[in-house]
Amino acid sequence: MKRRFRNPALRLSTAYRALGLCTLLAMPMSAAADFNLEPGDKVRVTLTGLQDLSFEAAIDAHGEVNLQWLGQFQAQGLSTDALEQLVRQDAAGKIVKQYDQNGEIYIIQLDGDEIEIARNGYRPIIIGGDVARTGQIDFRPAITAREAVALAGGVRSRLLADDVTIDPIQLLRWQTTYGQAALQHAQGLVTAWRASSELAQDMDLAPPSQASVSISPRVLKELVAEHVRIRTINQENEAGERAYFEDAQFQAAERIRILEEQKVELAKAVAADEEEEARVVALVQKGLAPGSRMADTRRTTVLSATRLLEVEEDLAATSLILTRLKRDQEQFDQERSLRLLQERRAASLSVRDARHQMDTISKYLAGASDEIGTENLITDIDYSVTIFRVVDGQLQQLGADKLTQLLPGDSVEVSVQEITQEVPLTE
Incomplete structure (x- = not known):
């Protein structure tokens, strides 16, 4: 265990600290923003060289602040500097245990000057x-x-x-704001329509009618045309992605079919080679065939078995690729649906907010129509x-x-x- 103490000569005497504290409390505030602490205020306590021991605290309803291992202090009516001096005086000589990088414990004796207290939040x-x-x-x-x-x-x-x-100028402002809200309302409706048609893959879904919006037919037509173009671009991109997945899955499935056929043929070859090897072994044992023939037969059997193993590994890898392709396609479809659902929800919220604003301004305009x-x-x-x-x-x-x-x-x-x-x- 290590023991490490700060230089005791750096510590002030208790009487000297008390005198310094009284002097500080008697001093006027040096800055207009240095308000005395009151219930609801927050402070942050830091220790020089001991960042792990830093923490925040709030002044409670009784005007006290709980500074954890440093103790409980009456803070109401004090400045942060006065509270800092009070805590420093009380903490002088306290022992703090710490661990170094090797996990060994060492002890630090505080002299109080390490402690700094700053305001971290005001009452609202x-x-x-x-x-x-x-x-x-x-x-x-x-x-x-x-x-x-x-x-x-x-x-x-x-x-x-x-x-x-109503002031006519104010009336003009309301009319302008109503027009902006009406455009936002129409944009939200058209966006929700486009997202719904893409989700249902129903390109014949009718767009918002003129009766459902408060904008001119020309503007509505332009909005619908714009979102038809967006829908077309989305469809082309999605078609390209789906074509890629379909082609890749077809190729993987075709390779799997070929490998399975090769596996069957190789399995038959391995069985035949093993049968031939057994027959040659019997002939060699009876002295009817040379020993070299048995080695050649064994080599043929090993080659056939190795080739079968390679085909099985290739078949397993291709099957994994096919599985991942199917999973990626499912994820693509899920992300597409989620994106469209989020677009439709955001558009619906925009429609609701715009409708509320339109209703409110309509009341203003209705009340103003006969007053000018x-x-x-x-x-x-x-x-x-x-x-x-x-x-x-x-x-x-x-x-x-x-x-x-x-x-x-x-x-x-x-x-x-x-x-x-x-x-x-x-x-």
């Missing part, structure tokens, strides 16, 4: 109110309320309220931001604007404000 921001996606947002230093709203998908429009009207020309037109959408933050254990409501920088664990409430402008009626 919670955003709610008039945004597209409420819920959690990963915190990053210097994130503003405006950026958090953008990460939440932007503000949620309330233009469908009965007491508001009325007195109030919405020309802008603004929103206000309210921040809820826990300070000294108490939840506080803070006034904020879009450029206010958020802190880890903040809750943000977004409220949309419609700004209207009076315009004269048009005749």
Whole structure:
């Protein structure tokens, strides 16, 4: 067993460490992003030269952090530097067992300076109110309320309220978006049709009708023609693959037939040679034939048996080739079916999403169709931001604007404000 200790002279005295810790806790934060640790934050502990002992830990609801073999520490309210100093002081003198490349154990006595603690994750921001996606947002230093709203998908429009009207420019945007969704819907339907016809190998399967889409007959015709070309190319490629498999299997089967015939003939020859060899042996034993004739007969028998063995080996190898060809063809057919099924599923999902978007925009357009020309037109959408933050254990409501920088664990409430402008009626 090896024993290896670090230089004891490198270790600070306990009193000196305590003084350093108190000094650090009394220092103000040097950077705005160096937030004190709170429940939900995560840290990573690394040891210089002992990477295998590195690990991650999270601050629990009681403000404590379990640093495994280093112990349990109260981390709430501390900076990562302060926690690092606290852990270093506590770990000084601890013994760590390690194994070298030869499997021999050796012991390291920590002086504490090997330990480094860094933040590995912040408490998330919670955003709610008039945004597209409420819920959690990963915190990053210097994130503003405006950026958090953008990460939440932007503000949620309330233009469908009965007491508001629609800006013609917004109406044009909706019409453009509806056209894009309608094209996506038609493309999905045509793709699903093409995949279904290939799966069923039914080239007479009727494509989507004009009544099932919301695009012009010309565009639908172009989409169908494009997928007919894709289907034709796929058929040609698949036909080439199948022709290869069929030809290779035919050749292997024909070779097997020839080898089996040769095997039968050689088996007969070996039997005849063995019979002749037995007869010659009897003659030699009776002195009716020279001994050299027995050697010649034995040589003939060995050659016939060797040739039979070679044919049997060739027959076994060819049979294996035929089996692999059949398996490869089955795998090709399975992969083809799987590819077409995945194409059809992806197309169906695209159709569903496009249909949902079309239905939603249809409601917008339906609500806007009779509103153009009325007195109030919405020309802008603004929103206000309210921040809820826990300070000294108490939840506080803070006034904020879009450029206010958020802190880890903040809750943000977004409220949309419609700004209207009076315009004269048009005749």
